[in-house]
Amino acid sequence: MKEDIKNIIKDIKEELIELSEYIYKNPELGYEEYKACDVHERLLQEHGFKVEKEYMGMETAFRAVFDSGKEGPTVAYLSEYDALPDIGHGCGHNILGTTSTGAGIALSKFLKDLGGKVVVFGTPAEETSGGKVYMTDNGAFDDIDIALMAHPAEKHYKSGASLAMDAIEFVFRGRTAHAASNPDKGINALDAAINTFNNINAMREHIRTDARVHGIIKDGGRAANIVPDLAIAQFYTRATTKTYLKELSERVKNCARGASLAAGTELEIRNYEASYDNLITNSILSDIYVKHLRDMGVKDIQEPKESFGSLDAGNVSHVCPTIHPYFAISEKEIVAHTREFAEETIKPFAYSQMVKTIGALVWTGLDVIKDKQLLDSIKAEFTKVEP
Structure with missing residues (x-):
């Protein structure tokens, strides 16, 4: 399985690098990500996804679906692509969105045999009044079995928590x-x-x-x-x-x-802005992801970040089992929301870790699709957690 996943990612790697670097060179603020949204949509369409543009009335949101036509779980990957004022992609959303879209494309290559669906959501404006809040409030994730994404950072971290805001x-x-x-x-x-x-x-x-x-x-x-x-x-x-x-x-x-x-x-x-719910990490789903990240060759995985920030992915985690881990993009210490952080997102080390992260995200999705008992245990944990 690992070699199959690696080979599929290898086949699309150059397309993903081109996607990340185009968005890096064309930074757009929240709800203005017209170029970024368009290139994500076009790449997904080229790989057989049906894309609903201007999703839920948001001009820079989308919902892209690859349906096997057979029964099975629905796995979602969440793509972000908004930039910061003045410093561009200092939070690395160019490579974040690319990682999620890449995972969705790679997983889709397995579905004709296994069944199920994969959905890639284009979620605008995470840095300001997060698009995921509006999407969650209007039912976008009600039919999703699990939601996955990974955020760039200075190291690999397990999925943890965030503050409600x-x-x-x-x-x-x-x-x-x-x-x-x-x-x-x-x-x-x-x-x-x-x-x-x-x-x-x-x-x-x-x-x-x-x-x-x-x-x-x-x-x-x-x-x-x-x-x-x-x-x-x-x-x-x-x-x-x-x-x-x-x-x-x-x-x-x-x-x-x-x-x-x-x-x-x-x-x-x-x-004056959307309210963000706290992130509730599904521990079973997180453990599967961490196991497969190690299988992809990442040995140094830190415990969850001690962060007191807020994420609009938190709202998603109150509707369906969700994880939001972090992946390394640099071999040196870097600080997010800086030009230096943005520059690291388009270097070879970042892309090497992107490939491993995509592999773990895909493998996690495959496990959930193939193992009904596993999905049942993930959902059982989800229903027991206090908000």
């Missing part, structure tokens, strides 16, 4: 007045924003140590001699579980409500 905006509205002549006539919106921060800072002593609350004042007035009638504060709240995030976010909102009441302002509360 809410993006909350507070808009305080007061009344202007001359700050020296008639301060009593004004209602200071900036006071409400500042006291929101003070309330949150007092609350920090009484929240879980692995939770996070951080924010900015986006608008706080225009001139020191005018009482500000508008102030806008934006916060991210993060927690290890979706359940605790709901509690934490409500407490943060109460901090703003109290500050608004004290200052006499009106208050509007809204989410």
Whole structure:
């Protein structure tokens, strides 16, 4: 089996390198990834996938399906391809999306004999208001048996966890007045924003140590001699579980409500970006992937990254069994979200590890398709996990 997988990946390797490097040279921000989306779609079509473009109304999303025509599980790979402002593919989504699309193509070569389906999702805007959130909310993964992806990093890491995240905006509205002549006539919106921060800072002593609350004042007035009638504060709240995030976010909102009441302002509360759920790694699925990554020749696999970031793949993991491991793209220490990280994604070492990662992703999919009892155990674990 390993040699068959290696030979298939070898046959498509140059196409995958061309895909990754084209996207690297043409970085596009979230929901603007027209070129990246198009080249992914065309490559998948060339390999027999039926592609639904502008998936769920998103111009740079797609759903590509290879259906064997026989009964069997549906395996999904998640492709990302958005870049960062100014520094391009400093998060490596050029090679991430290529790895997922490559895995989908390679797995499809086995399905006519085995049955089942493979789906490759093009998921835009992971760096901002993640496309996977909208896709999950609208049922994209309801018929998926397992979802797989792997993210570039400085080393190989097992799939772990991420923080659930809410993006909350507070808009305080007061009344202007001359700050020296008639301060009593004004209602200071900036006071409400500042006291929101003070309330949150007092609350920090009484929240879980692995939770996070951080924010900015986006608008706080225009001139020191005018009482500000508008102030806008934006916060991210993060927690290890979706359940605790709901509690934490409500407490943060109460901090703003109290500050608004004290200052006499009106208050509007809204989410200014999509909320991300915490990533729940399916341990059985992860163990299979790690085993096959070793079979592909990777011996140094680290325990899950100790990360306090958030991923829109987390939302997928609440709907179907999911893993989100990391794979090495450099032989030296590098930091993500830098130009140096982007440069490493198109070097020979990165492509050598991409090939091994694709092999492990494909082999994991094959195991699930061939072994119904294995899939049953994966799903049994999924149903028992607390959100």
